[in-house]
Amino acid sequence: MVMEGREFNIDKMKNFSEWYNTVIYAADLVDNRYNVQGFIVHKPWSMYVFKKLYRLFEAELEKDGHKPTSFPTVIPEENFEIEKEHAEGFTPNVFWITEKGNEKLKRKLALRPTSETAMYQMYSLWIRSYTDLPLKLYQSCTVFRNESETNPFFRGREFMWIEAHDVFATEEEARKQIVKDMRISTKVLNENLGIACLFFQRPKWDTFPGAEHTYATDVMMPDGKTLQVASTHYLGQNFAKAFSIRFKDRDGNDLHAYQTCYGPGIWRIMAAIISTHGDNKGLIFPPAVAPIDIVIIPILKSGKNNENVIKKCHEIKEILKEYRVEVDERDKTPGFKYSEWELKGVPFRIEIGEKEVSENKATIVPRDVKQRLQIKIDELKNEIEKQKKEMTDRLREKSQSYLNSHIKNAESLDEIKKILDEGSYARVNFHSIDADGKECADILQYETKGGKVRGILIGKNEEPFGSKKCVICGKPAKHVVYIARQY
Amino acid sequence: MVMEGREFNIDKMKNFSEWYNTVIYAADLVDNRYNVQGFIVHKPWSMYVFKKLYRLFEAELEKDGHKPTSFPTVIPEENFEIEKEHAEGFTPNVFWITEKGNEKLKRKLALRPTSETAMYQMYSLWIRSYTDLPLKLYQSCTVFRNESETNPFFRGREFMWIEAHDVFATEEEARKQIVKDMRISTKVLNENLGIACLFFQRPKWDTFPGAEHTYATDVMMPDGKTLQVASTHYLGQNFAKAFSIRFKDRDGNDLHAYQTCYGPGIWRIMAAIISTHGDNKGLIFPPAVAPIDIVIIPILKSGKNNENVIKKCHEIKEILKEYRVEVDERDKTPGFKYSEWELKGVPFRIEIGEKEVSENKATIVPRDVKQRLQIKIDELKNEIEKQKKEMTDRLREKSQSYLNSHIKNAESLDEIKKILDEGSYARVNFHSIDADGKECADILQYETKGGKVRGILIGKNEEPFGSKKCVICGKPAKHVVYIARQY
Numbered sequence: 001m002v003m004e005g006r007e008f009n010i011d012k013m014k015n016f017s018e019w020y021n022t023v024i025y026a027a028d029l030v031d032n033r034y035n036v037q038g039f040i041v042h043k044p045w046s047m048y049v050f051k052k053l054y055r056l057f058e059a060e061l062e063k064d065g066h067k068p069t070s071f072p073t074v075i076p077e078e079n080f081e082i083e084k085e086h087a088e089g090f091t092p093n094v095f096w097i098t099e100k101g102n103e104k105l106k107r108k109l110a111l112r113p114t115s116e117t118a119m120y121q122m123y124s125l126w127i128r129s130y131t132d133l134p135l136k137l138y139q140s141c142t143v144f145r146n147e148s149e150t151n152p153f154f155r156g157r158e159f160m161w162i163e164a165h166d167v168f169a170t171e172e173e174a175r176k177q178i179v180k181d182m183r184i185s186t187k188v189l190n191e192n193l194g195i196a197c198l199f200f201q202r203p204k205w206d207t208f209p210g211a212e213h214t215y216a217t218d219v220m221m222p223d224g225k226t227l228q229v230a231s232t233h234y235l236g237q238n239f240a241k242a243f244s245i246r247f248k249d250r251d252g253n254d255l256h257a258y259q260t261c262y263g264p265g266i267w268r269i270m271a272a273i274i275s276t277h278g279d280n281k282g283l284i285f286p287p288a289v290a291p292i293d294i295v296i297i298p299i300l301k302s303g304k305n306n307e308n309v310i311k312k313c314h315e316i317k318e319i320l321k322e323y324r325v326e327v328d329e330r331d332k333t334p335g336f337k338y339s340e341w342e343l344k345g346v347p348f349r350i351e352i353g354e355k356e357v358s359e360n361k362a363t364i365v366p367r368d369v370k371q372r373l374q375i376k377i378d379e380l381k382n383e384i385e386k387q388k389k390e391m392t393d394r395l396r397e398k399s400q401s402y403l404n405s406h407i408k409n410a411e412s413l414d415e416i417k418k419i420l421d422e423g424s425y426a427r428v429n430f431h432s433i434d435a436d437g438k439e440c441a442d443i444l445q446y447e448t449k450g451g452k453v454r455g456i457l458i459g460k461n462e463e464p465f466g467s468k469k470c471v472i473c474g475k476p477a478k479h480v481v482y483i484a485r486q487y
Numbered sequence: 488m489v490m491e492g493r494e495f496n497i498d499k500m501k502n503f504s505e506w507y508n509t510v511i512y513a514a515d516l517v518d519n520r521y522n523v524q525g526f527i528v529h530k531p532w533s534m535y536v537f538k539k540l541y542r543l544f545e546a547e548l549e550k551d552g553h554k555p556t557s558f559p560t561v562i563p564e565e566n567f568e569i570e571k572e573h574a575e576g577f578t579p580n581v582f583w584i585t586e587k588g589n590e591k592l593k594r595k596l597a598l599r600p601t602s603e604t605a606m607y608q609m610y611s612l613w614i615r616s617y618t619d620l621p622l623k624l625y626q627s628c629t630v631f632r633n634e635s636e637t638n639p640f641f642r643g644r645e646f647m648w649i650e651a652h653d654v655f656a657t658e659e660e661a662r663k664q665i666v667k668d669m670r671i672s673t674k675v676l677n678e679n680l681g682i683a684c685l686f687f688q689r690p691k692w693d694t695f696p697g698a699e700h701t702y703a704t705d706v707m708m709p710d711g712k713t714l715q716v717a718s719t720h721y722l723g724q725n726f727a728k729a730f731s732i733r734f735k736d737r738d739g740n741d742l743h744a745y746q747t748c749y750g751p752g753i754w755r756i757m758a759a760i761i762s763t764h765g766d767n768k769g770l771i772f773p774p775a776v777a778p779i780d781i782v783i784i785p786i787l788k789s790g791k792n793n794e795n796v797i798k799k800c801h802e803i804k805e806i807l808k809e810y811r812v813e814v815d816e817r818d819k820t821p822g823f824k825y826s827e828w829e830l831k832g833v834p835f836r837i838e839i840g841e842k843e844v845s846e847n848k849a850t851i852v853p854r855d856v857k858q859r860l861q862i863k864i865d866e867l868k869n870e871i872e873k874q875k876k877e878m879t880d881r882l883r884e885k886s887q888s889y890l891n892s893h894i895k896n897a898e899s900l901d902e903i904k905k906i907l908d909e910g911s912y913a914r915v916n917f918h919s920i921d922a923d924g925k926e927c928a929d930i931l932q933y934e935t936k937g938g939k940v941r942g943i944l945i946g947k948n949e950e951p952f953g954s955k956k957c958v959i960c961g962k963p964a965k966h967v968v969y970i971a972r973q974y
Contacts, residue, residue: 033612034605036561036596041609044554044624051555067531068538072645073560073598073629074523074582092588095561097598099583100633109523111560111584111598118521122528125520137531142560146587158559 008282008343016223020275021151027283027344029274030152038150038157045344048291048324049273050160050266054140056192056288057162057264060184061138066164069137071118074109079117083242086116089209093146095157111144116210116261119165120243127257129248130169134177138164140266153271154227154487164262167245174234174258178215181232181262182458185217189229189269192288194395195219195276196403197229198425198482200455203433203441212236218454218484219272220403224423226454226484227275229268235259271487276399277368283345284367286395287388293323294384295341299334299353312357316350319380342367347391348384366391407482411466416483417448425484426451429477431470440472450485457482495769495830503710507762508638514770514831516761517639525637525644532831535778535811536760537647537753541627543679543775544649544751547671548625553651556624558605561596566604570729573603576696580633582644598631603697603748606652607730614744617656617736621664625651627753640758641714641974651749654732661721661745665702668719668749669945672704676716676756679775681882682706682763683890684716685912685969687942690920690928699723705941705971706759707890711910713941713971714762716755722746758974763886764855770832771854773882774875780810781871782828786821786840799844803837806867829854834878835871853878894969898953903970904935912971913938916964918957927959937972944969 008026012019024030029046042050058068074097080087090113097109112118119137127135140162150156164181168174182199189195202214211233218226239245240256249255277284287293296313300306313327328337334351341349351363362380364373368391375383406424410416419426431437433456441453456462462480470477495513499506511517516533529537545555561584567574577600584596599605606624614622627649637643651668655661669686676682689701698720705713726732727743736742764771774780783800787793800814815824821838828836838850849867851860855878862870893911897903906913918924920943928940943949949967957964 031609031612033609034559035563035566035608036559039559039561041559042557044556047555047557050557068534069531070529070534070537070647072521072523072526072528073631074526074645076522079522094588095584095596096586097582098585099595101579101581108586109582121522122518122520125518144560158561160557 007339049289052289056188066136066138075118077108083210086210113145124243124245133169135167153267159267162264166260167257171258177260178232185230193286194392196400199458202455203453204435205438208233221275227487230264232262282343285345287347290347294325294348295346296327296350313352425482428471429464430479430481432478451483454482494826536776539776543675553623553625562605564595570697573697600632611731620656622654640754646754649751653747654744658745664747665719672717680773681879683887686945689942691922692925695720708762714974717751719749769830772832774834777834781812781835782833783814783837800839912969915958916951917966917968919965938970941969
């Protein structure tokens with residue numbers, strides 16, 4: 001799928017699906033020819049990014065007091081029977097291990113679809129007293145679900161994520177953790193990766209199986225559909241009661257604990273990075289996670305001795321050794337190389353030719369804008385650091401202003417349909433996000449061909465506007481909600 | 488399993504098995520109460536170490552030109568049928584996935600026991616020309632085998648490792664890679680972790696299923712038994728032929744490639760760290776992978792205002808902020824804290840009391856020796872860096888001299904038995920490590936209750952000594968081999 005000699009050029013905004021499903025192979029991120037459907041091979045160009053992405057989240061989680069753990073990939077069937085709603089939500093899509101060698105297993109083992117039922121039985125052994133709380137652990141791993149439709153980084157039968165499972169003595173502390181989790185998502189997604197997000201409290205009917213409430217982070221894709229990239233579930237005491245996670249408080253009372261779990265969807269965040277920042281020429285990786293930071297391209301004159309140019313390229317690589325830098329010395333034209341590294345999304349290209357050598361300068365070309373900077377070699381290191389920050393800022397501003405201009409108020413079904421079809425989120429007055437709003441949500445989804453109530457913005461207390469009546473049933477609206485089709 | 492108020496004290500050399508099976512729980516590395524036999528839960532205290540250990544190896548692999556990849560955890564049954572020897576070696580212990588939800592799968596999927604059969608079918612798609620070679624990829628993952636006997640970090644049904652799978656155009660390059668792999672093992676195990684190792688070419692009958700030769704790294708455990716912690720398999724063209732990994736050379740000839748695979752056993756290296764360096768008081772983590780580098784313990788006087796002592800502890804933590812440092816302010820005696828952090832293997836303890844505050848000094852106590860160093864606060868940072876290096880050197884020298892003094896020549900079965908029983912390796916003249924030596928090896932193993940031929944030292948060309956006759960059959964010996972019981 002390498003585009004030998006052909007320039008990548010697909011209109012991302014007009015043909016997003018074609019763009020995405022071409023660029024992930026053309027840029028050599030994955031191979032989908034593995035012989036189990038829905039399972040893919042991650043190639044080095046995506047793995048460098050995943051490793052950095054994991055580290056960004058792990059660092060933030062650890063700063064927030066989480067510690068690393070690793071639980072078995074397999075979970076006995078009986079564990080799923082403990083929390084009924086959770087079991088109903090997950091067991092239909094579980095892969096089951098039933099044999100070892102030629103022997104039948106006495107009981108089936110699930111490939112973990114998520115780890116509540118693996119972890120909480122151990123939590124009930126570890127937690128005895130209020131002094132054992134809070135307990136905040138995370139694991140970086142893959143999970144397995146028999147999804148019917150799959151697409152790399154959006155939805156797969158095995159995908160990468162982090163799951164953090166926290167236990168608290170009080171509801172108040174548990175609720176505070178939700179805000180902390182949102183801050184971690186904001187820090188990484190928005191500050192480090194330059195992706196604009198919305199944070200929603202999901203409606204009751206769209207809550208994680210077994211949870212009381214779900215809080216989630218949505219990113220708008222170029223086609224206006226929305227992608228959930230992270231979520232925190234407030235579990236209340238549901239699992240604590242099912243798995244007997246109890247502790248003695250200061251006064252010796254035996255109490256059930258309160259729990260939250262937080263899942264940054266590492267795979268989906270990759271989809272968000274690709275889709276948000278890429279352009280018609282290919283990928284644009286934000287500097288925080290780029291597989292390589294800089295590619296240096298020697299501009300050689302045919303028939304001449306270009307030794308000094310090649311030498312200068314390697315000198316610059318040495319000057320920039322704290323970055324991941326590659327000198328592209330292949331026997332190809334500069335134009336071919338420019339296109340290929342643009343397709344692959346490297347943040348900065350440095351061009352070195354006779355002119356740069358004689359002036360002791362480097363020409364820097366950032367991937368995201370039409371700009372060519374002449375920088376003195378001894379200012380190069382500082383300049384790259386500055387440019388990294390500026391590129392991240394530009395990407396963030398672009399993403400934010402796109403999102404801002406694609407949220408539109410609607411007061412009727414027709415308006416909602418029109419807004420969704422043009423690729424925006426519709427902002428509407430809505431009856432309720434509790435169970436009694438479900439009927440309106442079903443009508444809305446049917447009438448708008450998939451428009452879903454994503455929930456209310458967290459911490460904004462948005463007041464109904466205009467008529468202040470539910471856009472579907474016409475009753476007084478309790479909430480302002482956002483409608484989008486979803487991935 | 489925390490040793491509330493009781494000092495850990497078990498004679499490691501006399502009762503190694505008891506020591507090991509107590510310390511891993513007492514120091515809170517793992518929990519073995521997970522409800523699937525042979526699968527364990529990794530707690531934070533081991534996970535910090537595993538994360539560092541993975542990064543050490545990944546950095547060395549990348550320096551050597553390997554790139555990261557991630558393949559699916561599941562492998563279809565049919566893939567195992569492609570290389571017959573390999574299949575026979577692995578399928579008896581494979582866990583099989585046979586159902587998804589309530590449905591039967593059309594074909595069984597294995598939980599990967601190792602990834603040759605997953606990766607090489609893709610390699611055959613990726614490799615077309617000599618310009619695609621060498622191809623050097625690694626993945627950090629867990630693998631699954633239905634082992635009958637399990638013990639944390641020695642042998643488990645799911646365990647952590649890295650597998651690097653390399654493809655070359657020529658046998659010569661492939662053979663060179665074996666040496667490079669050994670260098671990576673030496674760098675991490677010996678230089679970074681201070682563990683003395685021996686590098687063996689294994690006898691023919693102890694070769695990886697499907698490989699031509701196996702080269703392996705052994706570490707001596709305190710009971711004299713040996714633990715294989717890493718191995719490189721020279722696959723020749725066996726898998727290339729089975730999986731059709733072919734390339735066109737410069738002249739357009741269609742050729743089969745040559746392959747190697749290298750597996751640093753991350754889990755087993757943890758077992759080696761624990762067993763090699765620990766002492767009767769508990770664990771000793773080498774500074775390169777310690778979960779925390781330094782614990783600061785305030786020495787408080789009861790009934791006094793100790794504010795200045797606590798303040799100084801936090802000042803020092805700030806000075807040493809590039810390290811992972813913990814100030815232990817718990818309401819426990821210093822003696823209790825000393826024992827606990829010694830048990831947990833933290834490399835350096837810093838004690839701060841009135842005296843240290845008034846003299847603007849810190850008392851540093853390295854975990855591995857009876858030493859108390861008074862260091863001026865403004866020299867502390869440099870001193871810690873120096874001390875880290877010195878501790879690693881001490882650990883390495885101790886490990887090396889123990890190994891050196893526990894290798895003994897033997898010229899009869901009786902001598903071998905005596906040497907193995909006293910906890911040493913026996914060094915003997917041996918008929919052959921090719922297939923024709925197997926009979927002697929079987930006799931030796933039977934007669935010595937498990938003594939195994941570990942192979943010949945790599946790159947040493949050791950000449951037979953004394954009688955120069957095979958210690959078993961009395962025929963002229965081709966090799967000097969090492970005999971040990973094994974984990």
